[in-house]
Amino acid sequence: MSPSTEPGAVGRNRLIVSTSLAGLMVLEYAWNIRFEVQVIWPQFRKSAKTKIFMVARYVGLTGQILDVWFAKRMASGTPTHPLTCKTWYSFHGMTVQCLLISVELLLVLRACKMYNNNGYVIGLLCVFLGAQCAGMAITVRMVVPILSPSPTCMMVESHPGQIYVGALTIASNLCFLTVILWRYLRSNWPKFLRPYVEIMARDSICTVIVVTGNCLVVIFTPLRTQQPQTIRNIIFPLMVFSFWLVAGRLVLNTERFRQEFQNDHELTDVDLDNLEPLEDSDICPAMPSDPKVAQIALSITVDSEPGVGTEEDIADERIYDWADDASLRSCAPTMSMETVNGGECYGSRK
Numbered sequence: 001m002s003p004s005t006e007p008g009a010v011g012r013n014r015l016i017v018s019t020s021l022a023g024l025m026v027l028e029y030a031w032n033i034r035f036e037v038q039v040i041w042p043q044f045r046k047s048a049k050t051k052i053f054m055v056a057r058y059v060g061l062t063g064q065i066l067d068v069w070f071a072k073r074m075a076s077g078t079p080t081h082p083l084t085c086k087t088w089y090s091f092h093g094m095t096v097q098c099l100l101i102s103v104e105l106l107l108v109l110r111a112c113k114m115y116n117n118n119g120y121v122i123g124l125l126c127v128f129l130g131a132q133c134a135g136m137a138i139t140v141r142m143v144v145p146i147l148s149p150s151p152t153c154m155m156v157e158s159h160p161g162q163i164y165v166g167a168l169t170i171a172s173n174l175c176f177l178t179v180i181l182w183r184y185l186r187s188n189w190p191k192f193l194r195p196y197v198e199i200m201a202r203d204s205i206c207t208v209i210v211v212t213g214n215c216l217v218v219i220f221t222p223l224r225t226q227q228p229q230t231i232r233n234i235i236f237p238l239m240v241f242s243f244w245l246v247a248g249r250l251v252l253n254t255e256r257f258r259q260e261f262q263n264d265h266e267l268t269d270v271d272l273d274n275l276e277p278l279e280d281s282d283i284c285p286a287m288p289s290d291p292k293v294a295q296i297a298l299s300i301t302v303d304s305e306p307g308v309g310t311e312e313d314i315a316d317e318r319i320y321d322w323a324d325d326a327s328l329r330s331c332a333p334t335m336s337m338e339t340v341n342g343g344e345c346y347g348s349r350k
Helices: 007-043 048-076 082-114 119-146 161-186 194-223 231-262 312-326
Strands: 335-340 342-349
Touching: 007 048, 007 231, 048 082, 048 231, 048 335, 082 119, 082 161, 082 194, 082 231, 161 194, 194 335
Parallel strands: none
Antiparallel strands: 335 342
């Protein structure tokens, strides 16, 4: 038995990894706690995204801190009852799945937001998410009862069922990313929305890369019979840390941008929850292609006699009605007035 596979060496490596990851999580949490309390916590009751964030935030942090205590028992060589080992790995597996589902739900909510809750898109995403949840439930039932831990709860064998859940998770997340990037790349976003949408796309790409990397490790671990024991025993802590981190980034980055945007545009009423590209019909109606239809002539008869303003008032109302119809911000035409002899004015859209 090589030194790297001895129970004592594997336990020490597991303790070092778990302690380091827990320290990074506590540091990241302490760095953002003030922003969370001031901005995110008040949205808990009215925002599904905030509820998911809070669950993932504290479930992951609690699970990683408890893993330090468990890794310390492994490093010290303290024997543990097999039922306790099974219970611990079940809890660890549920923690990982809770974080993974939280990440995927945040991606689904992001995609639905970008498509303005389109029914077809929601249905497609729900199908993939349902398949993912079913696969994860089957995997937990199949893997956890047949774990082969050592007397110190050290995992010495990986179950082949990890291959299927890893492949299904990669496929589902790639589907979520494809839907998000399709909307991001194929739409002409307004200038004030472009940075916000870019943050959403960037964080989604990073999230799927992290999830895919973890799942590839899960897939290839059972295939390699000579896999070092340390890798098998640090997979769970690494997955908890990475999923916890990306779940936080999906919410914190967008909320920070929203806060900065509102501070810079205090007098501008802009709803960042209403993400609609410029070419959407409800934002920018199609302009008529016929130039004769596009040309609008307004004749205004101006009476110079005092006290007679009936025709002028009627003409003013016609101008205001026309201006109200052309008040769209993103595609509003401009009107120029030309004065000709006889006191008549002609207006046209450009």
